[in-house]
Amino acid sequence: MFIRRSLLVLACVMLSACGGVDPHSPLGQRKAIFKHMLNTSEELGGMLRGRLAFDGPRFSEGAVKLDALAHEPWKHFPEVKESDQTSATDEVWKNQARFQALARQLEAATGELVVASRVQPYDISRLSPAVQQVEDTCSGCHKVFRNH
Structure with a gap:
């Protein structure tokens, strides 16, 4: 009985390791950063488009967070x-110069x-x-360098 349970636990552990992305790998790290960027950008856009209540200080904090994240995935x-x-x-690997140029644009x-988010009163x-420029830059890069 002990051996049977041990084998079952071992099989579950091995299967759970399959199909996932190692969060410590370069792929896992950049996916996590891009996810945080998306969530932050969506919050900022939501405030501007009325999906969320506008909160100036929170918006400004989100802008700083997005800026810090924008320097990380590359x-x-x-x-x-x-x-x-x-x-x-x-294309990311074939056209590194263009990829890096778009990263700098972001x-x-x-x-x-x-x-823009530091100017008071918030407008x-x-x-x-400024948010539209960020979104357009992201979209421009995705058109060339991301499989949708």
């Missing part, structure tokens, strides 16, 4: 594609969002274009 793209589980297209756009008409 270091988790190794020189050679490490997995077929990635949503990144092969960093600049989130930096501009931080600047949605001033913040909306």
Whole structure:
């Protein structure tokens, strides 16, 4: 009976290791960062579009968080594609110069969002274009470098 249970537990552990992405791998780390970026961006956009109540200080904190996150995922793209589980297209590795240029554009756009979010009183008409620029930059990169 003990051996049977031990084998069952071992099988469950082995199966749970299959199919997942190692959270410590470059792929796992960048996926986690991109997920945080998406959640933060959605919150900011939700405040501007009326899906969430606008909270100026919270918006400003979110802009700073998004800017910090925007500088992080690029270091988790190794020189050679490490997995077929990635949503990144092969273009990431074939056209590194363009990929890095778009990464810098995102960093600049989130930096501009931080600047806009510090101006008081908070003005949605001033913040909306900055958020739109971030969203457009993300979308532009996804069109070339992400499998949808």
